Amino acid sequence: SAVISQKPSRDICQRGTSLTIQCQVDSQVTMMFWYRQQPGQSLTLIATANQGSEATYESGFVIDKFPISRPNLTFSTLTVSNMSPEDSSIYLCSGSGQGAQYFGPGTRLTVL
């Protein structure tokens, strides 16, 4: 199974600022994804991170708000831009190789 690390594990940010979350996998995976999980809810897919090209965003998520990079197979970043309290959530990256999808430990973001 892939081991996925993510940082920071948590952060408290001020409204209007931006936070970049990093995700590293220890083996080459085919696909990398970014999710958000708001309190009491299931996971919502933000986007698929594509190596060397623009991410593929799901409905309701846009690049200006959630820019994503994936410069190589094993590393990706998600930026939460111009944050508001509604962005308070857990953000998770995941990697999929040979089908099974594994998750990083998550970043708990609180926006004041």
Add this chain to the structure above:
Amino acid sequence: EDKVVQSPLSLVVHEGDTVTLNCSYEVTNFRSLLWYKQEKKAPTFLFMLTSSGIEKKSGRLSSILDKKELFSILNITATQTGDSAIYLCAAQLDSNYQLIWGAGTKLIIKP
């Protein structure tokens, strides 16, 4: 519209009991069914089921998929307090490996 439905939404049992969690799905372009355990932040992978009728086991946990009736079950025998968690199932799409998530079953094991 693709959807995954889990039942029950919550379940409270006593330590030592056996529980069965249900997951039904309706997706186009189905590839596999995945089960996860979520305790704090990140979901922990349990099983991936691709073929019908083949049980997968890991200790006290087991799972099986029925692709004709479009459902899967997760069984936990001799439950322990450490089994308390939210159990999520997700249907994986063949086209892009994306997951369609169920709402989860919140399982509470009382000592």
